Amino acid sequence: MTNNFPTILALDFDGVICDGLIEYFQTAWRTYCQIWKPVETVPDPDLALSFYRVRPAIETGWEMPLLIRALLTGITEEQILLDWPNIVPHLLTENNLKAQSVGSMLDGLRDNWIAEDLARWLSLHRFYPGVADRLHCLQDSSVKVAIVTTKEGRFVRELLQLAGVQMPSELIFGKEYNKPKHQILREFLAASGKDATIWFVEDRLKTLLSVQQQPDLSQVRLFLADWGYNTLAERESVAQNPPVQLLSLSQFAGDFADWLPDES
Numbered sequence: 713m714t715n716n717f718p719t720i721l722a723l724d725f726d727g728v729i730c731d732g733l734i735e736y737f738q739t740a741w742r743t744y745c746q747i748w749k750p751v752e753t754v755p756d757p758d759l760a761l762s763f764y765r766v767r768p769a770i771e772t773g774w775e776m777p778l779l780i781r782a783l784l785t786g787i788t789e790e791q792i793l794l795d796w797p798n799i800v801p802h803l804l805t806e807n808n809l810k811a812q813s814v815g816s817m818l819d820g821l822r823d824n825w826i827a828e829d830l831a832r833w834l835s836l837h838r839f840y841p842g843v844a845d846r847l848h849c850l851q852d853s854s855v856k857v858a859i860v861t862t863k864e865g866r867f868v869r870e871l872l873q874l875a876g877v878q879m880p881s882e883l884i885f886g887k888e889y890n891k892p893k894h895q896i897l898r899e900f901l902a903a904s905g906k907d908a909t910i911w912f913v914e915d916r917l918k919t920l921l922s923v924q925q926q927p928d929l930s931q932v933r934l935f936l937a938d939w940g941y942n943t944l945a946e947r948e949s950v951a952q953n954p955p956v957q958l959l960s961l962s963q964f965a966g967d968f969a970d971w972l973p974d975e976s
Contacts, residue, residue, distance in 0.1 A: 714816075715897055718855055718911040718933070720900055724893075725861035725868050727915035727940030729843050737763050739825070740776035743818045744864035747777060747809070747850055768941045769796035771916070772862050772887075775817030778803045793943060810869045819864075826870075827870055835876050842965030844875040846852040851878065858883040858900065860893050894923045909933075911971075912960060917938020917949065920956050935971065 726732055737760050741773050745753050766789050770779060775796075781803055782792055786862065787932065802810065812894060847884030850857050857879065859868055872879055885896050893914070901908055913936040914920050923929050936950050939961045952959045962968050 713922070716909075716972070718909050720856045720858060720904060720908055720910045721850065721887055722858050722860050722897060722900065722912040724914045724916070724919075724937070724940075725859050725863050727942075728840075728913050728937045729847070729859070730837050730839055730871055733764050733767060734835065736767065736773070736776055739807075739818060739822050740780055742821045743777040743814070744826075745782045745820065746817060747807070747814070748781065759783060762789060766792045768916075768943050768946070769793050771797075771918070772941045774811055774818055775800060777814060777818065778809075780934060781807070783880075830870075834870065837871055837874075839871075839875050840961060842961060844877055845881075846965050847877045848874075856883070858885065859884045860896050862887050862964065864888060869967075892922065893919055894926050894929060897929055898926070901929070901932075911935065911968075913937055913964070915942050916941060917946045917953075917956070921953065924953070924955050930955075932956070937961075 713964065721727060737755075740763070741755050744750075762783050766779060767782070770776060778800060781790070782799060783789075783929050787799060803809070804814075822833075845856065859879065861868060861884075862974070863886055865884045865888055868884050868886055869879075869881065881937050885891075893912075893933070895914060898909060900910055909931070911933045912920070912923060913935045917936055920934045920936060923932060923934060934956045936947065936956055938947050938958050947958060948954050957971070957973070961972060
């Protein structure tokens with residue numbers, strides 16, 4: 713490993729390590745049914761497909777039932793992708809809802825599902841091809857791998873165990889930490905010393921740009937996972953944000969040298 717390669721590899725979970733779209737939709741639909749009590753409780757297959765396409769708009773999980781509500785009330789996919797941050801407060805007000813109560817309901821339904829049928833819940837997730845193998849390889853290297861995610865750490869641990877990936881709990885920073893990701897990266901640097909080199913892989917461009925805007929994190933190398941929950945427009949815009957590099961799944965599964973642009 714050269715000095716250009718990471719000493720700490722920070723990874724988002726959903727959309728980078730694990731694809732949970734099927735579970736997201738099913739949990740969101742259960743929550744939607746509890747809030748809005750539709751007559752028909754079996755969702756149209758086309759609704760799930762629309763949900764998958766607009767999933768990149770969501771920042772945190774509690775928004776998922778609202779995404780279904782938006783689709784079912786005629787808000788177009790294009791509107792959702794362009795204006796979701798403004799649509800969310802309107803939906804909350806219109807339906808007399810609070811973000812915290814929606815989140816608590818969603819988490820409770822998910823907890824009950826896990827308690828009743830953990831195997832089924834886990835089966836709705838899949839690790840992206842080659843990712844688990846790459847994590848296995850890194851366990852035997854000098855690179856410290858950490859997970860920085862808005863998913864609850866307990867779910868991350870369950871899913872990693874399913875994939876046979878061993879990771880210390882203290883290196884899994886989930887929703888319970890209640891800190892922006894750039895703050896967690898800042899704490900990594902403070903704890904690891906000035907010689908630490910952090911590479912951060914995330915599938916949300918907005919999150920990467922928030923790191924880029926922190927002057928004290930200018931040394932963190934930023935990668936947008938092109939296989940995750942982002943849009944073609946976001947992937948194309950990376951060319952306009954030079955500190956952010958587009959990363960393919962095949963690059964992720966390969967050597968760190970393959971992640972870097974050819975500067976020869």
